[in-house]
Amino acid sequence: MKFYDCTTAPSPRRVRILMAEKGIEIDTVQVDLMKGEQLTEEFREINPLGQVPVLELDDGTRITEVMAICRYLEEIYPDNSLFGRDPVERAKVESINDQLQANGMVAVMEAFRNATPGFVDRAMPGPHNYEQIPALSERGLLRLDNFFSDLEAHLASNQYMVEDYFSIADITGFTVVEFARWVKKSIPDECSEVNRWYHQIKQRPSTAA
Numbered sequence: 001m002k003f004y005d006c007t008t009a010p011s012p013r014r015v016r017i018l019m020a021e022k023g024i025e026i027d028t029v030q031v032d033l034m035k036g037e038q039l040t041e042e043f044r045e046i047n048p049l050g051q052v053p054v055l056e057l058d059d060g061t062r063i064t065e066v067m068a069i070c071r072y073l074e075e076i077y078p079d080n081s082l083f084g085r086d087p088v089e090r091a092k093v094e095s096i097n098d099q100l101q102a103n104g105m106v107a108v109m110e111a112f113r114n115a116t117p118g119f120v121d122r123a124m125p126g127p128h129n130y131e132q133i134p135a136l137s138e139r140g141l142l143r144l145d146n147f148f149s150d151l152e153a154h155l156a157s158n159q160y161m162v163e164d165y166f167s168i169a170d171i172t173g174f175t176v177v178e179f180a181r182w183v184k185k186s187i188p189d190e191c192s193e194v195n196r197w198y199h200q201i202k203q204r205p206s207t208a209a
Ligand SMILES: N[C@@H](CCC(=O)N[C@@H](CS)C(=O)NCC(=O)O)C(=O)O
Pocket: 009, 010, 011, 012, 033, 038, 050, 051, 052, 053, 064, 065, 066, 067, 122, 124, 125, 126
């Protein structure tokens, strides 16, 4: 297998953390997003969307999208499950993971890409160019404030994102918190539960990935 990665980008990092949790090692190719390598003809033959991560299997099959790659790896390396151990737990993991993606990951992306000078005309990742909309950046920052306060309430009764079970949702949440620093948002001091949870996750060696 081959993993198309970019060490500085949050999306492939989610896969790297999952791989570290499971002790999976895959040959990695770095795609330099700052240099625009994702938009070259050569890379668009690998992923027409011009995005990382991509997992290439030995038979040439290419899997794009963080969650598709993570689910595939979970299936072929089922030990140390990260997607839930029974139907109810799997449903809970998926539910909170979707919320973290939509309300956290997307909020930071909107806040960052709609206000950063280097992203003029690149307000969305992917093959099409979109102009920045400054109001979306403002809204992204507001959404992040709500993200932290909603998470505070959730973590008041959960050790991890789903009760006492560490899962892919914790990896997503952790990546959001560190990605939020790109827009100068850190966990508010008053969010003691989110701080507790974050430091608990940060202690895991996989987060160095
Ligand atoms: N929905 C995609 C999102 C992937 C994505 O946004 N990747 C970013 C890096 S974090 C990217 O490749 N950006 C390329 C660009 O900005 O042109 C997934 O889940 O994998």
